[in-house]
Amino acid sequence: MKIFTNKIFLVVLALIIALIWVQVYYILSSYSRDVNSYASLVKWVWTLTRDTKSTILKVDEKKQLQVWDTIATMWQDSILVIEWWDKSITRLSWNSRVVIKETDISKDLSKINISFELLKWKTWSTVVSMFSGENHFKQEINGSVAAVRWTIFEASSDDNYIRVIDHEVSVESWSWETKTIHTWEAIDLKSFSLKALQNAIDKSWEDLNKTLDKDYLKNLQADIINQFKTNNVFKNIANN
Secondary structure (H helix, E strand, O other): HHHHHHHHHHHHHHHHHHHHHHHHHHHHHOOOOOOOOOOEEEEEEEEEEOOOEEEEEEOOEEEEOOOOOOOEEEEOOOOEEEEEOOOEEEEEOOOOEEEEEEEEOOOOOOOEEEEEEEEEEEEEOOOOOOOOOOOOOEEOOOOOOEEEOOOEEEEEOOEEEEEEOOOEEEEEEOOOOOOOOOOOOOEEEOEEOOOOOOOOOOOOHHHHHHHHHHHHHHHHHHHHHHHHHOOOOHHHHHHH
């Protein structure tokens, strides 16, 4: 009787896991319709340089990104957000500049490669995906490369550091030395050693990003729940 009960439990567990994976498939399928990444301004002014031509863009003006686009914020208190295809985001502080190096995402999601280089000042990234295999999310800062997955981290080109807010970041130096830094740790990119940053932390920038992250993740969760309801597995099975 106990063996029979265990078999029933395993069957039910397998069905639950199967249903979850089907739901995830439908959600990912809905997102896969648009595999582009976009930038938009939260405050003040930013510029987009493409093929040597620079364009000044305004608040809430959304722009699809291409490889080798250079994005820069102008004036104090400017904030720009890049929404990558996988729903990860990168925010540029005022007077910051990045260049897009990869936005290579296949329609079947077998290849997801995102990378960019910080040329000036600082960024805050919230990475919500678990990249696996050859897929990656990378940021280059002064010759070092940060590879991340499911992580929140801050990077500064001017002050030469990477700081982990949540989870971990694997950093490779220009000489191919690799280190992993964890939550609340920071690395000095010049000496390639752990660094104390209490005096260098911009508390207002951190608090702002934490607030924006909270709102963004709340909206993302609501969007996923909505996708879950819209693409209900039983509804799709009934319609097929």
